[in-house]
Amino acid sequence: MTTTTTAVQEPARVNSPGAAGGSGRRPGRIRRVGLPYLLLLPALLLELLVHLVPMVIGVVMSFKELTQFYIRDWGTAPWSGFDNYKVSVDFDAPVGKALLHSFFVTVGFTLLSVGLCWLIGTAAAVFMQDNFRGRGLLRALFLVPYALPVYAAVITWVFMFQHDNGLVNHVLHDQLHLTDKPSFWLIGDNSFWALLIVSVWKGWPFAFLIVMAGLQNIPRELYEAAALDGAGLWQQIRRITLPSLRPVNQVLILVLFLWTFNDFNTPYVLFGKSAPEAADLISVHIYQASFVTWNFGTGSAMSVLLLLFLLVVTGVYLVFTSRGRRTADV
Amino acid sequence: MRSIRAAAVGAVTMSLALAATACGGGSSTGGGSNDSPKTLTYWASNQGASIEVDKKVLQPELEKFQKQTGIKVKLEVVPWSDLLNRILTATTSGQGPDVLNIGNTWSASLQATGALLPWDAKNFAKIGGKDRFVDSALGSTGAEGKDPTAVPLYSMAYALYYNKKIFADAGISQPPATWAELIADGKKISAKGKSVLGAEGGNVSENIHHTFVFAKQNGGDFFTADGKPDFTNDKVVAGVKQYVDLMAKDKVIPTGDAEYAQNQSVSDFAKGKQAMLLWQSASANLKSQGMSDSDYGIAPVPVQSGTPGTGTQVNSMVAGINLAVFKNTKNLDGATKFVKFMTSDDEQKILNTAYSSIPPVKTAQGDAAFNTPANSVLKNTLATSAAALPQVASESQFETTVGTAVKNLFADVAAGHAITTDSVKAELEKAQQQMPAA
Numbered sequence: 001m002t003t004t005t006t007a008v009q010e011p012a013r014v015n016s017p018g019a020a021g022g023s024g025r026r027p028g029r030i031r032r033v034g035l036p037y038l039l040l041l042p043a044l045l046l047e048l049l050v051h052l053v054p055m056v057i058g059v060v061m062s063f064k065e066l067t068q069f070y071i072r073d074w075g076t077a078p079w080s081g082f083d084n085y086k087v088s089v090d091f092d093a094p095v096g097k098a099l100l101h102s103f104f105v106t107v108g109f110t111l112l113s114v115g116l117c118w119l120i121g122t123a124a125a126v127f128m129q130d131n132f133r134g135r136g137l138l139r140a141l142f143l144v145p146y147a148l149p150v151y152a153a154v155i156t157w158v159f160m161f162q163h164d165n166g167l168v169n170h171v172l173h174d175q176l177h178l179t180d181k182p183s184f185w186l187i188g189d190n191s192f193w194a195l196l197i198v199s200v201w202k203g204w205p206f207a208f209l210i211v212m213a214g215l216q217n218i219p220r221e222l223y224e225a226a227a228l229d230g231a232g233l234w235q236q237i238r239r240i241t242l243p244s245l246r247p248v249n250q251v252l253i254l255v256l257f258l259w260t261f262n263d264f265n266t267p268y269v270l271f272g273k274s275a276p277e278a279a280d281l282i283s284v285h286i287y288q289a290s291f292v293t294w295n296f297g298t299g300s301a302m303s304v305l306l307l308l309f310l311l312v313v314t315g316v317y318l319v320f321t322s323r324g325r326r327t328a329d330v
Numbered sequence: 331m332r333s334i335r336a337a338a339v340g341a342v343t344m345s346l347a348l349a350a351t352a353c354g355g356g357s358s359t360g361g362g363s364n365d366s367p368k369t370l371t372y373w374a375s376n377q378g379a380s381i382e383v384d385k386k387v388l389q390p391e392l393e394k395f396q397k398q399t400g401i402k403v404k405l406e407v408v409p410w411s412d413l414l415n416r417i418l419t420a421t422t423s424g425q426g427p428d429v430l431n432i433g434n435t436w437s438a439s440l441q442a443t444g445a446l447l448p449w450d451a452k453n454f455a456k457i458g459g460k461d462r463f464v465d466s467a468l469g470s471t472g473a474e475g476k477d478p479t480a481v482p483l484y485s486m487a488y489a490l491y492y493n494k495k496i497f498a499d500a501g502i503s504q505p506p507a508t509w510a511e512l513i514a515d516g517k518k519i520s521a522k523g524k525s526v527l528g529a530e531g532g533n534v535s536e537n538i539h540h541t542f543v544f545a546k547q548n549g550g551d552f553f554t555a556d557g558k559p560d561f562t563n564d565k566v567v568a569g570v571k572q573y574v575d576l577m578a579k580d581k582v583i584p585t586g587d588a589e590y591a592q593n594q595s596v597s598d599f600a601k602g603k604q605a606m607l608l609w610q611s612a613s614a615n616l617k618s619q620g621m622s623d624s625d626y627g628i629a630p631v632p633v634q635s636g637t638p639g640t641g642t643q644v645n646s647m648v649a650g651i652n653l654a655v656f657k658n659t660k661n662l663d664g665a666t667k668f669v670k671f672m673t674s675d676d677e678q679k680i681l682n683t684a685y686s687s688i689p690p691v692k693t694a695q696g697d698a699a700f701n702t703p704a705n706s707v708l709k710n711t712l713a714t715s716a717a718a719l720p721q722v723a724s725e726s727q728f729e730t731t732v733g734t735a736v737k738n739l740f741a742d743v744a745a746g747h748a749i750t751t752d753s754v755k756a757e758l759e760k761a762q763q764q765m766p767a768a
Contacts, residue, residue: 038341071422072444094763164586187589187741272591274734293727
């Protein structure tokens, strides 16, 4: 199998225009090949400036003992080697234990949130495929949570989740009598569910938008042919829609995962500087470890660990999904 | 071809410009200078009912200062939720205001960063000398034995605010002087369907201010004499438990207050839903929420027994705002003049009246405006029964870790979990382990 593929590809390579050019006119060629890179240079430098430099500084900070005594002049902060990392991953000690707990909370939260966002978004997009009266209005309505500024949206949820005067308790307790007494949503164990609800509410329209765009590329004829062959709605979704959406979903899930895992705004606006233990997401946890206790070294070390974790997950994910795609293409 | 060359030149120029801006922008970390003597930037803390109120109070005074000295002061009122972060960011970047307000409890922590101008004898002489200020206020300006990191601007103390009508309806003739009396009164008030006492269970700083006093009244200190955290000693645990028990066991604080963090308890009191409030200098705030001065009374915060005083009879922290000069200022002389202006007798009277606080300047304190019944309770508390929060470098971390521990304990109560000495101790243990080792 492999030999045939290489044999087929070989002649194509010979015919490629790059190989045809001789090595005669060097300077001209450098100019021609170099110009695109030259034009890319400003963008590259900006990229370095905006992304890489702060990242490198962050990594450097994680090896320093950057506490309140040194923040005024970072240069004087003593190097601490791997001490900050040791503190962060010593899971028997309170700091490491809290970080590990926060990590597990974040993983659970991310899995649930991404799963629900994807499910609701895809379901809505599939149902919105058929033309009906008011479709445009509904589509626009669905996108509202995504378009709202995060702060305004989440602070509204804070009001709704309040114990004494919140809408949620008013409906659940006062009107439907589902609970014996009003529940606390912003403190204690319920805070996890409050956070999940807000996160899904805010995130699913994006999944909806992307899947809707992906659906436009699936030829109608496929469905017509399947219908002729006697496939029901469920079979059409399973055999045509989902496989055709595969490349879209790969990117969508990855992006949703990264955004949700790193989400800072939602928990911060919902719970303030110190989140309840049940909803202690890692980004707020790191913020607290650095800003609230003024220990920027440990905070940076935790950030670097988070970065490494996300890199590994992303890498593994990409390797697996792209391998799947390559075999699917052949 | 020409256009390609132009594009190439453009690309190179832009790259060079970018590289240059990337290298620039560094700040000097040296002391202050007088490079820009005509302007000052001032970060004020939010003292009034809103940021707008503060601007209205301060702007006319800043114009007065400009008339006197020709220096224009750019005012920014920074909300409390942002102030400490803004100061930290200014410290790390070296780009900050010239003059700023700080919560007096942060003095020692900020002192440790070295970002603020130390007030040695020479600097104090420029504003009329250290003797102008009240001792209790000077006690919250930095670690002992070091030059103060800021000068006192407004002084405040906690008091018990009570709703006269609810008290009369419940048949209570005078405000409670001890916690036992408060709890007994609470039963009568609950019987009338009103909530008894407000608290901000989710507000880390409020939790600290109260548990500090409760620990003192139980004979406990959060720090050892040499400044090491000691959160789990029996007396501190007893103090913290006594405060949380006001909700858990004594039922005087409603469980709903466990999630309060935006001064909702002040609103509850102003609206007449709740009989009592422990707050610092609340008059101006209550007035802005529509509660008239005659509707409530002010009494000293209760103690365990006897009357307020020192030691275990302490019934308030020394609350207040200090004025500091950022060491990197480009207008050192102007900044000093501004501090002198703000701590002058006239300005002290105007500003402290507007914010219903007490002037930390001796000569201003004698003014008739500060002898009203409300102010005399606060003044008396500051003079006789208030203690400064620990002036240690890790004070800010202490506020956060212990304040969060108390927040968690309140959340436990709200969720219906029992509060025991062991559970309080476990939370405090966790808080202590998060403190910096130094």
